Amino acid sequence: MTLFWILTAVLVLIAIAIFVIPMYIGKEHDDAASRDELNKAFFKDRIHELEEESQEGLVDSQQDMVSDLQQTLLDDLPVTEKKQSIHVSPAMLVPGLILIVGICYGVYGAVGSSAKVEAWHQAVNRLPELTQRLMGDNAANEPLSDQDMSDLTLALRTKLHKDGDDPMGWLLLGRIAIANRDGATAEMAMKRAYDLNPVDLAIRLGYAQTLMLSGKPGQSELARQLLRQVIKSDHTNVQALSLLAFDAFEQKNYQQAVDYWTMMKTLIGPNDSRTPMLTRSIERAKMRINSADGSAVVSDPTAIDETTTQPKTQNLDTDKQVTATIALGKNVVLPKQGDIIISVHDADGSPMPIAAVKLPLSTKFPLTVTLTDKDSMIPQRQLSSLSEMIIKARVDSDGNVMTKQGDWYGQSSQTPLGGETAFVINKQY
Numbered sequence: 001m002t003l004f005w006i007l008t009a010v011l012v013l014i015a016i017a018i019f020v021i022p023m024y025i026g027k028e029h030d031d032a033a034s035r036d037e038l039n040k041a042f043f044k045d046r047i048h049e050l051e052e053e054s055q056e057g058l059v060d061s062q063q064d065m066v067s068d069l070q071q072t073l074l075d076d077l078p079v080t081e082k083k084q085s086i087h088v089s090p091a092m093l094v095p096g097l098i099l100i101v102g103i104c105y106g107v108y109g110a111v112g113s114s115a116k117v118e119a120w121h122q123a124v125n126r127l128p129e130l131t132q133r134l135m136g137d138n139a140a141n142e143p144l145s146d147q148d149m150s151d152l153t154l155a156l157r158t159k160l161h162k163d164g165d166d167p168m169g170w171l172l173l174g175r176i177a178i179a180n181r182d183g184a185t186a187e188m189a190m191k192r193a194y195d196l197n198p199v200d201l202a203i204r205l206g207y208a209q210t211l212m213l214s215g216k217p218g219q220s221e222l223a224r225q226l227l228r229q230v231i232k233s234d235h236t237n238v239q240a241l242s243l244l245a246f247d248a249f250e251q252k253n254y255q256q257a258v259d260y261w262t263m264m265k266t267l268i269g270p271n272d273s274r275t276p277m278l279t280r281s282i283e284r285a286k287m288r289i290n291s292a293d294g295s296a297v298v299s300d301p302t303a304i305d306e307t308t309t310q311p312k313t314q315n316l317d318t319d320k321q322v323t324a325t326i327a328l329g330k331n332v333v334l335p336k337q338g339d340i341i342i343s344v345h346d347a348d349g350s351p352m353p354i355a356a357v358k359l360p361l362s363t364k365f366p367l368t369v370t371l372t373d374k375d376s377m378i379p380q381r382q383l384s385s386l387s388e389m390i391i392k393a394r395v396d397s398d399g400n401v402m403t404k405q406g407d408w409y410g411q412s413s414q415t416p417l418g419g420e421t422a423f424v425i426n427k428q429y
Contacts, residue, residue: 012104019096028125035082043069073220089166124158145429167197171206178210178357181401186210205239206228212247213381220247236267245281250385254285255415261285277347277388284387320384321372322415324391328365332408337361338397342369347388355383389413393425 047070062217102177108114109204131150154172160166174189197203204226211223224247228242245260265278322344328334338361355375359367373382384387394409410425 007106008105012101014332015100015104016097019346020093020391023093035270047222049057053058063221120154120158123155126151127155127159128242130155131329131418151178153180153401161357165194165196170196171203171420174206174210178213183210183213187214201230201234201237205243208240209243222248238267241267246385249285250381251282252288258285258289274347275415277416281387284417320417321370322383322391323368323420324369324387324393324412324415324419325366325368325420325422326393326410327422329408329410329426332425334395334408335397338395340367340393341396342371342391342393344371344375344383344386344388345392347390348385353392354381354386354389384417387417389417390414391421391423393423395425 051381170193208223208226211219248257341357414420
């Protein structure tokens with residue numbers, strides 16, 4: 001900002017110079033010289049007229065008249081005086097200078113963006129702090145609000161504008177864009193990071209994830225190649241195996257998905273909290289394999305159809321939804337206007353919602369809501385692709401899926417697809 005104010009001061013000084021200099025270096029007035037030139041012009045015109053009148057015989061004594069004109073011109077010669085210049089006192093300049101400075105800064109204050117420039121510099125200065133909070137390095141683990149995310153994006157873009165060869169900066173921008181559901185920016189940033197450092201595993205994973213979310217056939221194949229390269233370099237990379245398993249399941253290659261999930265179970269061990277979720281994912285994929293082979297999946301072996309005396313098969317559509325019952329805490333104060341945003345997130349804690357619904361704030365609590373694939377945020381990744389999930393509910397006043405300071409919220413424990421859960425909104429960001 002110091003440089004900004006210096007530049008504005010220089011511009012104002014230039015405007016002042018344009019105003020002052022002509023007043024001190026103006027042309028000197030010489031009224032006598034001007035009158036002398038005018039008399040000479042009249043004399044020449046009258047001589048020319050006398051010559052014409054003499055030729056026409058209208059004038060008898062031309063020489064006498066010329067002598068009279070010459071005498072008249074001599075009599076009208078001005079007395080030589082010292083040329084005078086206009087005297088300018090400082091008191092005459094002060095009002096003008098005040099007016100110029102007032103107009104310059106007044107106009108800028110009215111139509112300029114000094115507040116935005118100041119906010120921009122503050123956001124740039126907060127980049128290290130916001131980056132640590134995003135990566136979860138702060139002890140309080142305070143979540144980023146909407147304004148924090150906006151400031152982080154602005155500061156990061158400024159940094160990358162100055163230093164565009166920072167692959168980790170582009171990777172971070174891509175991850176923020178994914179969280180903000182900005183697919184175009186995410187793909188651009190991840191590709192730039194990959195072009196700068198194609199051997200980094202984290203960058204390969206981020207770029208592959210972005211390509212998968214795009215849903216384009218050619219890009220999905222490139223994503224698979226990148227993930228296989230990661231597995232080739234690091235056989236224990238669970239994240240790459242998870243993405244490959246998800247992709248295989250989406251492509252209805254259930255046996256390959258089972259293989260990848262089985263490898264993950266072996267790597268993380270039986271005591272890991274993710275093991276039950278992987279077990280359910282494997283069972284679900286095997287059910288799809290049996291269903292594709294023509295085998296009936298029976299939910300209750302004793303359930304017999306009264307007309308056919310044959311086992312009833314389970315309606316698989318109920319497996320593609322999740323139901324949540326949400327209550328409101330006694331200490332919660334609802335705003336006068338707003339919405340209730342209910343979102344489904346991956347059980348790994350990803351901030352990006354997979355599905356979401358918005359209900360009016362006038363809805364009575366406790367409320368029960370069922371989310372299905374129709375509520376998915378991205379067509380390429382539907383709610384039914386999750387075997388385990390977390391459901392969050394937030395009282396919001398601006399309709400943004402992202403959290404902000406002061407919002408009341410609640411969330412469920414890990415819930416399987418097709419299951420039911422209940423929780424209370426009683427916490428505040």
